[in-house]
Amino acid sequence: MKEYTLFIVDDERTIREGIAVNIEDDYTVFTYKTAEEALENLGVHDPDLVLLDIGLPGMNGIQALKEIKAIRSDILVIMITAYEDINSVIECMKNGAYEYIIKPIQMEGLEVTIANALQTIRLRKELKTLQEDQIRQEMPCFIGESQVIHDIMGYIEMVAKSPDTPILIQGETGTGKELIASTIHHRSPNFAGPFIAVNCAAIPKDLIESELFGYEKGAFSGAVADGKKGLIEMAAKGTLFLDEIGDLNPDAQAKLLRFLEEGEFYKVGGTTRQKVATRIVSATNKNLDEMIAKGTYRKDLLYRIGVVKIQVPSLNERGDDVLLFADYFLQMFNEKFKRALTGINEEALELLKVYTWSGNVRELRNMIERAVLTAKGPSLTVTDLGLDEIRPERAMAGDPLAALPPLSPAGIDLNAMRFHMDKLYFSQAMALAKGNETRAARLLNLKPHTFRYQYKKNVEAQETTTKENC
Ligand SMILES: Nc1ncnc2c1ncn2[C@@H]1O[C@H](COP(=O)(O)OP(=O)(O)OP(=O)(O)O)[C@@H](O)[C@H]1O
Numbered sequence: 001m002k003e004y005t006l007f008i009v010d011d012e013r014t015i016r017e018g019i020a021v022n023i024e025d026d027y028t029v030f031t032y033k034t035a036e037e038a039l040e041n042l043g044v045h046d047p048d049l050v051l052l053d054i055g056l057p058g059m060n061g062i063q064a065l066k067e068i069k070a071i072r073s074d075i076l077v078i079m080i081t082a083y084e085d086i087n088s089v090i091e092c093m094k095n096g097a098y099e100y101i102i103k104p105i106q107m108e109g110l111e112v113t114i115a116n117a118l119q120t121i122r123l124r125k126e127l128k129t130l131q132e133d134q135i136r137q138e139m140p141c142f143i144g145e146s147q148v149i150h151d152i153m154g155y156i157e158m159v160a161k162s163p164d165t166p167i168l169i170q171g172e173t174g175t176g177k178e179l180i181a182s183t184i185h186h187r188s189p190n191f192a193g194p195f196i197a198v199n200c201a202a203i204p205k206d207l208i209e210s211e212l213f214g215y216e217k218g219a220f221s222g223a224v225a226d227g228k229k230g231l232i233e234m235a236a237k238g239t240l241f242l243d244e245i246g247d248l249n250p251d252a253q254a255k256l257l258r259f260l261e262e263g264e265f266y267k268v269g270g271t272t273r274q275k276v277a278t279r280i281v282s283a284t285n286k287n288l289d290e291m292i293a294k295g296t297y298r299k300d301l302l303y304r305i306g307v308v309k310i311q312v313p314s315l316n317e318r319g320d321d322v323l324l325f326a327d328y329f330l331q332m333f334n335e336k337f338k339r340a341l342t343g344i345n346e347e348a349l350e351l352l353k354v355y356t357w358s359g360n361v362r363e364l365r366n367m368i369e370r371a372v373l374t375a376k377g378p379s380l381t382v383t384d385l386g387l388d389e390i391r392p393e394r395a396m397a398g399d400p401l402a403a404l405p406p407l408s409p410a411g412i413d414l415n416a417m418r419f420h421m422d423k424l425y426f427s428q429a430m431a432l433a434k435g436n437e438t439r440a441a442r443l444l445n446l447k448p449h450t451f452r453y454q455y456k457k458n459v460e461a462q463e464t465t466t467k468e469n470c
């Protein structure tokens, strides 16, 4: 397979074939006798370089040059011209031709010109690859090995391929919605364009429209004299991340809807329609369906922003990913704070697994940051992590008999005691695990089905009886 593809476009067969014969050992060559044919095949054979006669029948070389440059500006074009056609040559150079050669063609000279042009292309390609590598290296690192995260990453990989399909990311606070938005951008065809993030909740309600869409000069008092570009325009050919999309006011909702439907908008105070190609990724931890039911959010906007929806699971739904995160953040903050903590001790790891992460990954990250900063070492303990308050149950499990009263001569009601102890711990476990039975079972070192059975028997049944008695 040859590295470069060349088109030769000339209505004179001798010229087409004369050039082709001399260069086809080194390059893949296609010849055409009209500009129209060459243009039709541009997308098919993807040339790097076009040798283009100026005086063609039908569409002439100058027009064809403009078309080629409009379709693919990176293709280099060498014009072929008769000596007396020098005015046209000037016009071609103005329109982006790389070089020109004069008939009758000197093969040696042409070969040097082609080689130089291809050298330029090679350098451009190398530069582009370097730039792309650089950008990809800055790509965010998305941690997670659980099945749910694998599935989400696979889905992101697919949906990111389109440059403009709107994507809505939903999930609890701290689950990584912004990181996912940035991952989508980096995996999309827009990755070399800008990633602009805006928190809709942080912009005052009456400024959101002008921030998003920009404004013309004199649009309102206090406006910058020359007017201002909006964030949508700034995100052209890239990604606009609208965080907290649930906080958009009704006017801004209507305008955003129009933009998503038609790809067009008006600046505040403007009368000219603006067109911008960008991808809108939105995120929220609010329940938009509930807001729609209450009449505070537009249903049609939800359909538009959520052509693709991604539901990010809470940290507690990601199994042992919590340990992966803990280790990742430990290394990260070890490096940042120049500390050398060796890891997290067994007891602390156990508690991290059962803790209820209402602030999700952000809460875990903050917890580890604080612990790495203040721990004595060598490894992080329950106290370093501030998890002491969920520790007593486990501590007692380590030495259960120590907490029991000795048997007195009056004896004890062992069954009643067992019953009360079960009831106490089952209720506490459910409270600590915020109603999640699997985690509550882990806290008591029981299998989930055993926990469920005994919980029903000891707590729920008891509660029902109490209610009935009342
Ligand atoms: N999978 C992940 N890998 C690495 N870091 C993560 C991951 N998920 C979240 N984080 C980190 O956790 C923190 C919170 O993530 P992010 O800001 O993306 O959450 P969010 O869902 O946008 O939260 P909010 O709803 O509060 O805006 C950030 O520091 C982020 O880098």
Ligand SMILES: [Mg+2]
Binding pocket: 177, 178, 243, 283
């Ligand atoms: Mg966020």
